[in-house]
Amino acid sequence: MKEKIRIGCGAGFSGDRIEPALVLTEKGKLGYLVLECLAERTIALAQKRKQQDPRLGYDPLLERRMEELLPLLVKNNTRLITNMGAANPMAAAQKIMDMAKKKNIHIKVAVVLGDDVFDQLNGDEISLEGGKPIKSYGNLISANAYLGIDALLPALQSDAQVIITGRVADPSLFLAPMIFELGWDPHNFDLLGKGTVIGHLLECAGQITGGYFADPVTKPVEGMEKLGHPYVDVFQDGSGIISKVEGTGGQVTIRTAKEQLLYEVIDPFNYFTPDVIADFSTVILEQLEADKIRVDGGNGKVRPDKLKVSVGYQAGYIGEGEISYAGAHAKERAIMAGEIIEKRIKHFFDEFRIDYIGLSALHGHELSASCNPYEIRLRVVGRTADKEKALWVGEEVEALYTNGPAGGGGARKNVQEIVGVISILMDREKLNPEIEILG
Amino acid sequence: MKKLAKIAHSRAGDKGNTLILSLIPYEEKDYPVLLREVTAERVKKHLAFQVKGEVVRHELPLLKALLFTCHEALTSGVTTSLALDAHGKSLSYALLEMEIE
Numbered sequence: 001m002k003e004k005i006r007i008g009c010g011a012g013f014s015g016d017r018i019e020p021a022l023v024l025t026e027k028g029k030l031g032y033l034v035l036e037c038l039a040e041r042t043i044a045l046a047q048k049r050k051q052q053d054p055r056l057g058y059d060p061l062l063e064r065r066m067e068e069l070l071p072l073l074v075k076n077n078t079r080l081i082t083n084m085g086a087a088n089p090m091a092a093a094q095k096i097m098d099m100a101k102k103k104n105i106h107i108k109v110a111v112v113l114g115d116d117v118f119d120q121l122n123g124d125e126i127s128l129e130g131g132k133p134i135k136s137y138g139n140l141i142s143a144n145a146y147l148g149i150d151a152l153l154p155a156l157q158s159d160a161q162v163i164i165t166g167r168v169a170d171p172s173l174f175l176a177p178m179i180f181e182l183g184w185d186p187h188n189f190d191l192l193g194k195g196t197v198i199g200h201l202l203e204c205a206g207q208i209t210g211g212y213f214a215d216p217v218t219k220p221v222e223g224m225e226k227l228g229h230p231y232v233d234v235f236q237d238g239s240g241i242i243s244k245v246e247g248t249g250g251q252v253t254i255r256t257a258k259e260q261l262l263y264e265v266i267d268p269f270n271y272f273t274p275d276v277i278a279d280f281s282t283v284i285l286e287q288l289e290a291d292k293i294r295v296d297g298g299n300g301k302v303r304p305d306k307l308k309v310s311v312g313y314q315a316g317y318i319g320e321g322e323i324s325y326a327g328a329h330a331k332e333r334a335i336m337a338g339e340i341i342e343k344r345i346k347h348f349f350d351e352f353r354i355d356y357i358g359l360s361a362l363h364g365h366e367l368s369a370s371c372n373p374y375e376i377r378l379r380v381v382g383r384t385a386d387k388e389k390a391l392w393v394g395e396e397v398e399a400l401y402t403n404g405p406a407g408g409g410g411a412r413k414n415v416q417e418i419v420g421v422i423s424i425l426m427d428r429e430k431l432n433p434e435i436e437i438l439g
Numbered sequence: 440m441k442k443l444a445k446i447a448h449s450r451a452g453d454k455g456n457t458l459i460l461s462l463i464p465y466e467e468k469d470y471p472v473l474l475r476e477v478t479a480e481r482v483k484k485h486l487a488f489q490v491k492g493e494v495v496r497h498e499l500p501l502l503k504a505l506l507f508t509c510h511e512a513l514t515s516g517v518t519t520s521l522a523l524d525a526h527g528k529s530l531s532y533a534l535l536e537m538e539i540e
Contacts, residue, residue, distance in 0.1 A: 041518045129455055129516070212450065212528075218465075219448060255448065255463070262461035262506050264452030268497050281499050297501075315519045353521040361523045363533040364488030381521045421518045423455070 001183035007174055008231035011035040011065070011082075012205030014042050018065055020205065020229035020248070025072040027245045028231050032177045033073070035065065035082035036170050036203050043167055044312025044419040046087035047118075047142035057088030058095065066099055073161060074105055081152070081173050085164040087142065089113060093164050093438050100439075107439055110160035112151050114433035115167040117309060117426065118143040127311070127422040134311050134422060141419065142312035145426055148274025148303075149186060151433035152176035158437055167310065169273045171199030178234050192276040193300020194238030197283055200271070201242060201260050201295065205229045208242065208260040210250035223249020232295075239296040241288065252291045261285075274307050274428075276300040306425040315420035316350070318383050319390030321397025322357070323404075323411040326375035331359065333405040334376040340404055341380050341396050348389060349382035377410075383418070390415045444535035447473060451531040458490065458512035458527045460534050462505040470503040476539040482507050485537050489513075489530060507534075 008030045010021025014037045025033055037059050050057025059065075062084045073080055085092040093109040100107050121143050123135030134140060144167035153176055155163045165173075175195040178184060184191045201208055208230050210221035228248025234240045244252055261280060265271055268280040277300065284297040321341075325333045338354040346352045355361035357377035360368045382393045394413020401408060443449075443462070446469045452459040462477060464470050479496040486494075492510030499506065513527050514520040524530075 044518075215448075218444065255465075258463050258502060258504055259448065259450040259461060261502070262452075262459070262463075262499075262504060263450055264454055264459055265506065266454055266457060266459060266508050268499060268506055281497075282501060284501070318521065351521055355523055357523065362529045363536075366488055367533060367536055379523060383519070383521060418519055421455075421516075 002181045004233050004235050005031050005178060005181040006231055006233050007032040007034060007177060007202070008229065009034050009036065009202040009205045010229050011037055012203060012207060013037065013039060014059060014061065016205060020227065021065065022068055022072060023245055023248060024229055024231060025069060025076055025078050030076070030078045030231060031181065033078050033080050034173045034202070035080065035084060036173060036205070037061070038083040038086055038167065040310050040421045041419060043086055043144050043310065044142045044421055047312060048419065050087045055091050058086050058092035059084035062092055062095060063099065066096055070096070070100060070105055071103060074107065079161050079163065081163045081177065083165045083168050083173065085111065085166045087116070087166065089164050089166045090436070096162055096164065097438050107162060108158070108160040109162045109164060109438045110155035110158050111436045111438065112147065112155050112163065112165040112168065112433065113436065114151060114431055115144045115147050117145050117431065120430060125424045127424060129422050134313070134424060137313045137420060137422060139314040140311060141314060143309050145307050145309045145431055146274050147431070147433050148172040149176045149179060153180060155435045156180040158435065160437055169275070170203040171196045171273050172275055174199030174202055175275060182234065182236055189276050189300035189302060191238045193278040194298045195234065196271065196273055196276055196278040196300065197261070197280060197298035198232055198234060198240045198295055201257060202230050202232055204260060204263065206250065207263065208256050209244050209252055210256055213256050213259055219255070221251050225249065239294065241292060241294050243292045252293055254285045254287050254293060257285050257293055257295070272304055274303070276303050305428055307428055307431065309424050309426050311422050311424060313420050313422070315418040316383055316385040317387050317390035318381060318416045318418050319393030320379065320381045320415070321394035321411065321413045322377055322379045323397050323400055323408045324375060324377045325405070325407055327407065330374065330376045331372060333407065334378045336405045337378050337400050337408060338380065340400070345382070345392055345396055348392070349384050351383040353381050355379040387415065440538045440540065442535065443477065443537045443539055447535065449531035449534050451528050453513055453517055453526045456511055456513050456516040458509040458530060460507045460509065460531055462507065462534065464503060467503045472539070473505055474498065477505060477537065479507065481537065482509070482534065486530070486533060489527070489533070
């Protein structure tokens with residue numbers, strides 16, 4: 001049993017920067033590196049890729065992230081825990097084994113399986129969002145349950161250096177190594193609550209080191225171009241010290257920590273994970289020195305009987321077109337252009353929207369009422385089940401060049417296939433997580 | 440009158456069709472000001488262009504922060520919304536536009 005454990009977080013979403021994880025592994029003296037790369041929608045999109053090619057469906061950046069990371073993990077004796085397996089953790093593990101073989105690196109990879117529960121659904125399950133049967137939303141394409149520490153612990157008990165998962169609750173990726181290395185009782189819910197607080201603070205990587213925080217006027221942060229990602233020392237009593245590698249950019253302060261602590265938290269007194277219902281309201285933060293904060297407090301009470309399952313469904317296509325106007329009467333010309341398109345095609349779409357970027361696209365008309373910007377970008381967007389129809393939006397906007405108001409420039413168009421995500425709850429007993437070891 | 444942005448910072452987060460806004464005073468002594476001025480009702484009115492459901496205010500006296508959970512606030516939720524900012528990430532700065540005493 002260890003006195004403390006050091007865990008770094010080198011990625012906070014699928015598209016995150018590559019190099020902070022390398023810096024952390026090279027210089028952070030980590031026991032564990034976590035790469036959190038899976039959002040609600042990411043896994044449904046990954047399921048679609050797997051349907052098209054059974055060898056795919058894992059994180060599209062997996063190879064690029066592992067290329068330089070793999071030798072560093074071995075050299076520094078750091079274990080990796082990542083949900084980059086997405087919809088296909090087994091294929092991801094095999095890919096990592098192939099890469100290791102080519103590099104003459106001998107490692108074992110543990111694969112955590114069992115989050116994919118698509119075959120267990122019949123479509124009559126009721127969605128938490130709309131209170132309707134999930135089959136009424138459209139063609140279902142995926143269902144992944146949020147696994148927790150009980151799925152991860154057997155993988156940690158193996159001698160695998162890389163642990164790859166599909167859908168696991170983000171804080172559990174951090175809590176599992178705390179329990180394993182510090183010898184915590186997995187039913188000591190106060191400790192699980194404290195560990196979950198720490199996991200939540202780290203899971204978005206750069207969001208606690210100054211990313212998604214910086215404001216050059218009120219919250220200046222230095223070195224954003226080389227933003228360091230965080231690591232934490234977690235102690236036996238569930239307290240932790242969060243910091244970042246010296247020489248990297250960004251800052252770790254009580255302010256950055258408070259913003260992250262409350263990020264995406266629906267109820268700070270009852271934060272649900274598969275492991276515990278944690279209370280964030282009792283957390284105490286203390287600045288020890290520059291870029292070093294102490295986290296203590298937080299509690300937990302029981303673990304939920306039911307687990308959340310994200311269900312993906314086909315939601316049609318979104319067609320989009322944009323064009324810009326500037327100078328005298330830019331606003332009036334953009335509005336005229338929007339009205340022209342609305343009259344011509346709005347009635348063909350299930351949902352239709354017009355935005356004036358630079359004026360009211362983000363915060364609506366009221367807050368921007370007194371504002372008259374020099375340039376405005378018209379954005380038109382429509383949703384439909386028909387891909388061909390979705391193309392019309394961009395085409396109609398482009399046609400404004402010669403048929404619309406004066407001085408329209410810089411037209412762009414695109415069409416996206418949309419995967420909607422809804423949630424259901426599933427009894428814990430229905431899940432059978434298991435691990436497999438490669439190597 | 441001054442804008443909230445003068446005395447507080449905020450971060451926006453999303454879960455499905457729910458928008459979550461923290462509100463944190465730069466100086467802890469301003470927490471009671473936020474408590475008095477920034478009620479759930481005022482937030483609901485201020486963000487009416489975006490928030491169609493209930494706004495719940497959570498008070499966190501130990502952390503000296505407020506948290507607003509805004510229901511039916513992201514048109515249909517990030518995965519299917521037609522909004523430019525489907526996550527509502529920019530809405531922290533909409534909250535900070537609020538005028539207070």
